[in-house]
Each structure stands twice: as C-alpha cells, then as structure tokens.
Amino acid sequence: MNKTEIIAKAAESAGLSKADTKKAIEAAVACVKEALANGEKVQIPGVITLTVASRPERTGKNPANGQTITIPAKKVVKAKAGSELTAAVK
DSSP: OOHHHHHHHHHHHHTOOHHHHHHHHHHHHHHHHHHHHTTOOEEETTTEEEEEEEEOOEEEEOTTTOOEEEEOOEEEEEEEEOHHHHHHHO
C-alpha cells in the first residue's frame, strides 16, 4: 500500500475529502520526523514505537573486492510493533 492508497482509504473511512486527509497525514508525518530529529520517542500505543539509536563506527568488507572498510557512525530509526499490530498480523 502506497501513500496515495493510504490517503484514499483513510479519506473514505473518515468521511473526509482526499485533500483534507492528505494534509492531515502529511502534518502527522512531519510531526514524527521532527520528533525523531530531536531525539524523542514516538509512540502510537498498541501500534508502533519509534526511537532513535546510535550505531558506532565499525569495520566491514567491500563485497566487490573484499577490502576492509570503515563504516562511519550514524543514527538510525528503530521501530517496535505494538501488541495490537502484532495481533492483527497473526
């Protein structure tokens, strides 16, 4: 399911126009991005928890030639499914 399909389904479910639904979804995504950029945890109870974690610098191998390379440190988003989401998938 892509963004357009999510907007169409949410608009139909909520009885809103697709334009209003698109604005609401884009605003929610912007809020999530901002919170994660500030290092905050984002929780939608029962559905998902998003957190920011730091990965340290590490060494790896270039698969093309086998040379040892240094993979720089970076921040990554980690997602943990909530109980309701997990139950819906079973």
